[in-house]
Amino acid sequence: MGDHRTRRVVVLGASMGGLLAAKVLADRYTEVLLVDRDEVTGVSGYRQGVPHGRHAHGLVARGYQILEGHFPGLTEDLRAAGVTPGDFSGDIRWYVEGRRMLPSQSGLVSVPATRPVLEQQIRARVQALPNVRILERHDIVGLVTTPDRSRVIGARVQHRVEGSQEEVLNADLVIDSTGRGSRTPAWLEALGYPRPPEERVKVDLAYTTRHYRLAEDPFGDDLAIIPAATPASPRGAFFYRLPGNDGRVELSLTGVLGDHPPTDPAGFLAFAQSLPVPDIYRAVRDAEPLDDPVMFRFPASVRRHYERLDRFPAGLLVLGDAVCSFNPIYAQGMTAAALGSLVLAEQLRRGEPDPITFFRDLAVQLDSPWDFSAGADLGFAGVEGRRTAKIRFANAYVARLQRAATRDARLTDAFIRVAGLIDPPSSLMRPTTMLRVLRQGRVRATTPAPAAADRLLGRA
Numbered sequence: 001m002g003d004h005r006t007r008r009v010v011v012l013g014a015s016m017g018g019l020l021a022a023k024v025l026a027d028r029y030t031e032v033l034l035v036d037r038d039e040v041t042g043v044s045g046y047r048q049g050v051p052h053g054r055h056a057h058g059l060v061a062r063g064y065q066i067l068e069g070h071f072p073g074l075t076e077d078l079r080a081a082g083v084t085p086g087d088f089s090g091d092i093r094w095y096v097e098g099r100r101m102l103p104s105q106s107g108l109v110s111v112p113a114t115r116p117v118l119e120q121q122i123r124a125r126v127q128a129l130p131n132v133r134i135l136e137r138h139d140i141v142g143l144v145t146t147p148d149r150s151r152v153i154g155a156r157v158q159h160r161v162e163g164s165q166e167e168v169l170n171a172d173l174v175i176d177s178t179g180r181g182s183r184t185p186a187w188l189e190a191l192g193y194p195r196p197p198e199e200r201v202k203v204d205l206a207y208t209t210r211h212y213r214l215a216e217d218p219f220g221d222d223l224a225i226i227p228a229a230t231p232a233s234p235r236g237a238f239f240y241r242l243p244g245n246d247g248r249v250e251l252s253l254t255g256v257l258g259d260h261p262p263t264d265p266a267g268f269l270a271f272a273q274s275l276p277v278p279d280i281y282r283a284v285r286d287a288e289p290l291d292d293p294v295m296f297r298f299p300a301s302v303r304r305h306y307e308r309l310d311r312f313p314a315g316l317l318v319l320g321d322a323v324c325s326f327n328p329i330y331a332q333g334m335t336a337a338a339l340g341s342l343v344l345a346e347q348l349r350r351g352e353p354d355p356i357t358f359f360r361d362l363a364v365q366l367d368s369p370w371d372f373s374a375g376a377d378l379g380f381a382g383v384e385g386r387r388t389a390k391i392r393f394a395n396a397y398v399a400r401l402q403r404a405a406t407r408d409a410r411l412t413d414a415f416i417r418v419a420g421l422i423d424p425p426s427s428l429m430r431p432t433t434m435l436r437v438l439r440q441g442r443v444r445a446t447t448p449a450p451a452a453a454d455r456l457l458g459r460a
Contacts, residue, residue, distance in 0.1 A: 008033060010155050010171040012140050014040050016119060017320025017337035018177035019126045023070050024345040025175075026129045033169060034134045035157055040123060041136060043116075055207040055296050055328075056238035056252035057115040061088055061108035061420030063335030066342060071125050075111065078121060082243030083113045086223045089409070089416045095227040096402040098276030104409035106416050112223050112240050114250070118334075135169075137161070140178065142187060144168055145313060149191045152315040173353065175317045175344075177337075182322035185304065188312075197308055201374045202300040202384050203327050208261035209252040209294055210268055211242070212287040218279055227277040229254055229329060230399065231379045235261075235271065236329060239280050251284060254329055257382040260295065268293040301327045301377065303370055307363040312355040319344070323359075324366050330373040335421055339365040368424045375425075394425070397437070401428060404440035411436055 007030035011018045014036035025032045059067070068074050075085055086092070089106035111118070126132055137160040144154035154170040176184045185195040219225065219241060229236030235255055242248040253261035253271050261271040273281040303324045306312070320337040343362045347353040378385045379395035398415075405411035414433050417423040427433070 007031065008169075008171050009173040009175065010035060010169050011175045011177055012155060013177035013179060013320075013322075014038075014123070014134055014136075015177065015179065015320075016122065016334050017179075017322075017340065018175070019119070019122050020067075020070065020338055020341035021175050021177055021319055021344055022126050022132050023129070024341050024348065025173075026126075026132050028348045029172070030131060032129075032132045033171075034126075034132065035138050035140060035155070035169070036134065036136055037139055037160065039136050040134060041127070043120070054115075054294060055209045056240075056250060057113075057118070057328075057334070058238075058331030059111055059113070059118065060331050060335050061110075061417075061422050063338045063421070064109050064111055066335070066338035067122070070338075070341070071122065074121060074125075075109070078111055078113055078117070081113070081117055081121065083111060083117065084223065084241075085109050085111050088420060089412050091221070091223045093222050093225045093279075094412070094416075095225075095277050096230055096406065097233045098227070099403075099406040101402065101405040101412040101415070102407065102409035104413055106413045108416060108420055108422065110223060113243065117243055140183075141166055142183075143174065143191075143316070144170075145191060150313060152313050171315070173315055173317070175319055176322050177319045179321040180302065180325045182304075182318065184316075184318050184322065191313065193311055193313065194309060196304040196306045199303040199305065199374075200300045201327070201377050203256050203298065203377050203380070204258050204300075205254065205256050205298040205327060205329065206260035207252050207254055207296045207298070207328070208263055208268060208271075209250060209296075210265075210284075210292070211290040212249050212251065212284050213247045213290060214249055214283060214287045215247070216283075217247075218283040225277065225279055227275050227280070228402075229256065230402070231381065231395075232399070233276050234259065234380065235275055237272070237275055237277075237280055239283070248290065249283075249287075251280065256380060260297070261293070263293045263295050265289065265293065298328060301325060301370075301374055303366070303374075305363070306355075306359040309356070309359070312359070314355065317344070317353060317355055317358055319362075323362065324370060326369065326373050327377055330369075330376070330419070332369045332373060332421065336366060336369055339421075369421055372418065372425050397434075398428065400441060401433075401437045404437045407440050408436055411440070 009025050009029045009032050011034045014034040022032045088108040088110045090103045094101040138157045141156040143152050145152050152174050154168050155174050156166050158166045224240035238252045255261050319340045326332045347358050375391050377383050378387050
């Protein structure tokens with residue numbers, strides 16, 4: 001692991017990506033120091049540094065598997081916190097264009113915990129590690145390097161208290177896990193390195209969320225009701241119980257390309273009524289609201305291609321949303337951070353992490369979720385971006401597969417496994433799956449497949 005004197009790693013950002021990095025780093029370093037601008041110890045509610053934390057969050061199946069691997073017994077702890085796990089296919093009502101995808105028991109675990117509950121559970125376990133410490137309410141000012149700028153040897157921080165001075169945290173390794181607002185590209189430029197190339201998919205998405213207490217239970221044995229946003233039906237929602245058995249629910253409405261769910265109560269209800277699934281509006285129209293609607297805007301998915309750089313300072317890595325920030329409706333962000341923690345763990349097993357190798361290995365893990373979400377976003381006509389023949393065909397095919405899944409539970413499972421990052425998107429093109437899609441396509445549907453999809457699939 002090298003012969004540096006400090007034997008310390010500094011992780012910038014104590015959100016999910018930073019916490020997972022700290023977990024794997026604690027096995028290799030004498031001290032792991034997490035730095036965050038928020039107060040985090042003992043915090044059980046929403047944090048200013050996680051503005052999307054008060055909106056619907058999902059941990060897809062692969063993310064759950066990684067977290068349970070890092071923290072054995074996590075599922076039981078979540079149960080004790082009032083979270084009820086279930087099956088991603090069998091226990092969630094997935095809708096496309098107003099029709100339910102047929103459920104079955106996929107064997108993939110869904111953990112419907114809110115972001116604050118999940119983060120609190122992970123943070124408590126990380127803080128219990130004897131060599132992990134969190135430096136709270138500290139701004140991150142910049143990096144410290146060797147005179148030749150070839151290696152990062154620490155970070156400059158400042159306590160968020162009037163009159164405080166900058167201090168230097170010496171480190172063998174610094175990890176940037178500060179999220180979408182990461183300043184590493186600017187820091188690299190100031191040090192004489194190139195910025196990473198960026199890929200953007202502008203979706204102009206907004207979540208608007210409100211909490212209610214329901215008099216009657218609309219879920220039955222199901223965990224959630226989710227009408228998925230599609231190009232044919234672009235308004236979506238995530239509707240599920242909050243942990244506990246007191247009738248509280250969370251409703252997050254979603255809209256893209258400026259069609260944002262309003263924050264006034266009447267407009268919020270009208271948007272809910274416009275959804276192709278009437279169950280949600282019927283459940284909340286006479287329910288007791290617990291707060292006012294709150295909006296979170298997400299302008300664009302961004303991927304920073306650090307793996308394309310041929311020069312990068314030693315002693316610095318970047319993880320999580322700071323590398324790749326996904327459209328949140330696909331619920332891939334926390335799982336991408338978890339995948340990054342596995343790449344980091346493998347690097348540490350080999351010795352001191354090499355940034356170039358790390359970023360190339362990480363890119364392999366991010367390719368499938370990025371292709372899935374960015375490609376799907378390009379299915380919306382107003383989203384800017386280059387639509388290759390491959391993307392056009394994939395979007396037409398997936399739209400047809402989703403419609404076929406309303407009549408074939410095996411296709412629901414195939415789609416859920418890809419959305420859950422268990423299987424790669426290419427698995428949907430297996431001959432047996434394609435035959436099921438085409439066979440169901442011959443069954444008369446309530447809504448006919450778009451002509452564009454039929455033409456593309458016909459050519460295929």
